[in-house]
Amino acid sequence: MDHENSRDNSSHNGSDRSQNQDPSAALRVVVIGAGIVGAACAIELLRDGHHVTLVDPGQPGGEQAASYGNAGWLSPASVVPMSMPGLWKKIPGYLLDKNSPLTIRWRALPALLPWLVRFILAGATVARVETTARALSALLRDAPARHRALAAEAGIPDLIASRGLLYVYPDRAAFEAEALAWRLRHDNGVHWKELDARACHALLPELAQKYQFAILLEQGAHCTDPGRYVAALVRHATLQGAVLHRAKASGFDIRNRRLHAVLTDGGELACDRAVIAAGIHSKTLAKAAGDKIILTSERGYHVVIENPPFKPAVSVMTGDAKTGNTLTLSGLRIAGQVELAGVQAAPDWARADNLLRHAATTYPALAAVFKTAVIRRWMGNRPSTTDGRPVLGPASGCQDVVHAFGHGHVGLASGPASGRLVADIIGGRPTFIDPAPYAVKRRD
Ligand SMILES: Cc1cc2nc3c(=O)[nH]c(=O)nc-3n(C[C@H](O)[C@H](O)[C@H](O)COP(=O)(O)OP(=O)(O)OC[C@H]3O[C@@H](n4cnc5c(N)ncnc54)[C@H](O)[C@@H]3O)c2cc1C
Incomplete structure (x- = not known):
């Protein structure tokens, strides 16, 4: 099914402009940020006939963007928020253990507290995480199909691999210990196959024997080079008529609550609408549009082992170390770790070394090549709200x-579903999903 080109029926009213705006009117729209979200917004807006300018000081899909270095997972099962009931009990351990999948730097703690407290509260009850899982599912349930359609349209279909995704556990008990997470997935229409040790190792012979149980998500897909993918989507947008403006946006010219221009270090861009899609740097722009957002960076790392001695048939999520292991065009990428340290802090490359250590215990054959292999390391900023849902919708100011x-x-x-929602809102037509769970002033 081609979701990108279809307009499904819906009665959601995404904007109070919908009553009086001519849906066919072409607007001048400036999209701030050319990561996956900005690229997807731009393509959807072009589809609607708008005049689009993408603003980014960096190279689209470049290393400065979270979209460059992620694990590449396109999983309808990623509906489980990071903050789950009982998380607060683990926080002292995270402060003390440098090797856990989540670490908090002591020095950053005071500045992080407002985010951290709300983050813990957002996952404090089962009802809250159910609400968030439902909201994420609306954006993720068709993710593999949306990406396949987008990649095909942009002429890079090979960058989306539909080989399923594998969640591996030491044993069934470890899987069952995550019962709430899998129940949330089940309740949101995710189906899976349970694999015993034999089936799991038949699929992935390189996997360490410490993993004796796995969940196979056949509907899952992955991107084989997220940076190249985003660059290609932006190129596609420019071929469709978008203008790429290499500048840093700093604010807005807003008069009588109407937008006149986006301000950048390369001059003003006159426009009718603007989209803030600047990842972790969106906070200051949102403030300029009247919204104080509590957003922090859940910093993550990856290592890429070039020319690995084997090519895993399927991408793997390790249940114990929480690493996403994906075969990319440049090598085997091991991505993960959540580090709360502030955006400006220098990377702690010991976190990347943790990933390497985990890789060696996940695939024993890897350890032998570490001394000779070319290994690249990267750190990036996940732009994280406290409840794990993105902010999509009109600014308050x-x-x-x-x-x-x-x-x-x-x-x-x-990204693609977010782009579609943004285009629906800007088009002043009924939105394809209910926008309320992502509104800047959402109720729960
Ligand atoms: C280790 C790791 C693993 C991950 N794994 C996955 C995964 O498997 N699957 C998944 O779905 N997600 C994953 N993520 C999350 C995902 O990468 C991010 O949610 C996503 O890339 C955010 O995209 P974005 O477009 O909002 O921001 P970004 O990709 O960060 O792009 C923002 C862009 O805005 C530009 N910008 C910044 N400031 C300005 C300004 N003032 N003016 C103009 N432009 C500006 C930047 O240069 C940048 O290009 C992972 C993240 C990390 C760190």
Whole structure:
């Protein structure tokens, strides 16, 4: 099914402009940020006939963007928020253990507290995480199909691999210990196959024997080079008529609550609408549009082992180390770790070394090549809200500015659906999904 080109029927009213705006009117729209979210917004807006300018000081799909270095997972099962009931009990351990999948730097703790407290509260009850899982599912349930359609349209279909995704566990008990997470997935229409040790190792002979149980998500897909993918989508947008403006946006010219221009270090861009899709840097722009957002970076790392001695048939998520292991065009990428340290702090490459250590215990054959293999390391910023849902919808200070950021752990997968929602809102037509769960002033 081609979701990108279809307009499904819906009665959701995404904007109070919908009553009086001519849906066919072409607008001048400036999209701030050319990561996956900005690229997807631009393509959807062009589809509607708008005049689109993409603004980014960096190379689209470049290393500065979270969209460059992620694990590439396109999983309808990524509906489980990071903050789950009982998380607060683990926080002291995270402060003390440098090797856990989540670490918090002591020095950053005071500045992080407002985010951290809300983050813990957002996952404090089962009802809250159910609400968030439903909201994420609306953006993720068709993610593999949406990406396949988008990649085909942009002439890069090979960058989306539909080989399923594998969640591996030491044993069934470890899987069952995550019962709430899998129940949330089940309740949101995710289907899977359970694999015993034999089936799991038949599929992935390189996998260490410490993993004796796995869940296979046949509907899952992955991107084989997220940076190249985003660059290609932006190129596609420019071929469709978008203008790429290499500048840093700093604010807006808003008069009488109407937008006149986006301000950049390369001059003013006159426009009718703007989309804030600047990832972790969206916070200051949102403030300029009237919204104080509590957004922080859940910093993540990856290592890429070039020319690995084997090519895993399927991407793997390790249940114990929480690493996403994906075969990319440049090598085997091991991505993961959540580090709360502030955006400006220098990378702690010991976190990347943790990933390497985990890789060696996940695939024993890897350890032998570490001394000789070319290994690249990267750190990036997941733009994370406290409840794990992105902010999508009009800004409080000016309805002409539309937020599209805060995608945390699921921005690659949910980018296309987010772009579609943003285009529906800007088009002033009924939105394809209910926009309320992503509104800047959402109720729960
Ligand atoms: C280790 C790791 C693993 C991950 N794994 C996955 C995964 O498997 N699947 C998944 O779905 N998600 C994953 N994610 C999350 C995903 O990468 C992000 O949610 C997503 O990339 C966010 O996209 P974005 O477009 O909002 O931001 P970004 O990709 O960060 O792009 C923002 C862009 O805005 C530009 N910009 C910044 N400031 C300005 C300004 N003032 N003016 C103009 N432009 C500006 C930047 O240069 C940048 O190009 C992972 C993240 C990490 C770190």
